[in-house]
């Protein structure tokens with residue numbers, strides 16, 4: 246079983262939002278980057294599936310710039326066999342169809358039996374890259390997986406998925422397939438210090454996407470989301486006053 | 500060139516989702532004829548579909564039960580072909596997220612997810628706004644005039660359109676949508692309510708990733724015990740096992756309707772807000788002044804939630 250796991254290096258805004266002067270983006274000085282948290286669950290699920298079925302190969306793939314290599318090393322330290330970076334130059338990172346097609350090229354070249362994605366990226370939150378990638382590959386896709394089982398002959402998947410309104414659907418499908426993995430499905434492993442050191446020396450292949458149709462969705466500008474603070478009142482004072490106010494509200498409501 | 504806007508109303512149970520009226524309002528901004536596409540086992544029997552602003556209602560007869568996303572995708576594809584619509588609008592939810600980007604990929608359409616604003620530029624381009632970075636940043640995207648597009652709209656972002664005075668007939672599309680899918684549904688399981696019923700609680704302290712450490716949760720548990728309030732949490736705390744699943748509030752957890760909800764260190768994601776919008780009084784404690792939760796809160800404080808917790812613990 247060969248499993249490709251798609252992992253994204255996401256941009257986080259820990260503090261205030263500071264825009265570039267031309268409004269086309271966020272000032273990188275005020276951002277940090279990290280491995281998309283939902284993707285850790287997808288990685289763990291891939292590793293467990295292979296371990297439970299006596300081997301196989303897990304390949305982590307990320308579309309990103311040079312900095313994204315850092316996250317791929319983290320994947321190697323977690324235990325994936327190989328990591329590939331798809332250069333984001335020329336791709337539109339805000340277009341999940343564009344990114345999905347690039348990921349599909351690598352998944353096809355790798356002859357993946359299974360492709361796993363996270364449920365959503367923490368920065369763009371589109372929930373869309375997985376199904377787009379499945380379409381580009383011509384594979385069936387199950388989203389929001391909360392349990393994944395592989396048959397002994399490694400040809401059939403039984404997947405539980407969140408279906409809304411508190412319902413879980415149990416579905417069956419054959420491989421090859423694409424799944425998006427819901428958070429909480431497992432407990433992602435932490436990397437050992439030794440594995441982290443080993444991963445520092447690993448080579449990570451870089452591939453250029455080949456003839457992906459250009460995305461014509463233009464990112465025009467970004468702005469700080471100006472909230473409609475219609476009804477909001479700030480509680481006056483510091484933490485002590487805030488606590489007193491909460492206590493008063495609790496008393497009134499109970 | 501394609502023209503027109505297709506609003507998809509998926510009605511497996513024969514009833515319109517409330518969000519359909521919002522999508523009809525959104526469609527008006529595009530200034531093109533609007534077709535409402537009704538996907539249902541018996542489309543003509545779906546009540547109250549004749550919204551003001553709709554020019555045509557087209558029904559697609561769907562298999563009964565749970566059609567699955569491959570059948571849904573085929574139904575939307577068929578409507579796209581029949582209407583030659585330029586823009587398809589669907590609500591962002593479990594069912595649509597499963598196939599919308601795949602539809603766009605296979606048909607060469609532009610795609611944007613979680614759209615909160617829609618307008619038409621002077622040059623005919625479709626202008627779309629969406630939120631990113633946990634709702635802190637608003638991005639404006641342009642889709643060129645000669646592109647067709649699939650857009651998933653965020654529920655709650657438009658005011659609902661009213662029904663028109665006169666009813667419109669539902670034309671039945673001459674297509675057959677089979678249940679056939681590469682994905683076989685084996686069974687459907689209902690959520691197990693667990694031992695806690697947050698839906699009845701009058702006062703809930705909602706804990707988020709901002710207080711997402713075991714020792715912090717313990718502090719809140721002792722406060723809750725003393726004050727007699729219930730503890731709920733955002734999904735990430737449940738995912739890492741800090742809080743039991745039955746206490747997860749939101750789209751994939753429980754919907755609560757307390758008199759008072761105090762959110763400690765919760766950013767206010769679409770999925771969390773879906774579970775707390777019926778709270779009578781919403782108080783948000785967050786260190787980030789632009790956290791989206793403040794958009795919906797009645798009272799707010801930009802302070803460290805643990806500082807507040809210590810005072811709640813102390814002064815009793």
Ligand SMILES: Cc1cc2nc3c(=O)[nH]c(=O)nc-3n(C[C@H](O)[C@H](O)[C@H](O)COP(=O)(O)OP(=O)(O)OC[C@H]3O[C@@H](n4cnc5c(N)ncnc54)[C@H](O)[C@@H]3O)c2cc1C
Nearest residue numbers: 707708709733734749750751752764766770771786787804
């Ligand atoms: C299909 C699907 C279903 C989902 N269902 C749900 C659901 O049912 N419920 C749900 O909650 N989520 C759900 N999610 C996840 C959701 O998208 C968000 O990831 C989640 O709600 C974020 O949780 P949070 O607000 O606790 O964390 P974050 O978004 O990380 O926010 C943490 C907040 O804490 C603040 N903070 C940090 N430190 C402090 C401090 N010391 N004091 C005060 N504030 C502080 C930060 O400013 C930030 O605003 C779902 C996602 C998907 C894709």
Ligand SMILES: Nc1ncnc2c1ncn2[C@@H]1O[C@H](COP(=O)(O)O)[C@@H](O)[C@H]1O
Nearest residue numbers: 251252308362363365366371372373374
């Ligand atoms: N640039 C990327 N590189 C690799 N995988 C990605 C990338 N963007 C998105 N993904 C995958 O698609 C999932 C959903 O992302 P999104 O559609 O942006 O919400 C993520 O959890 C990743 O698994």
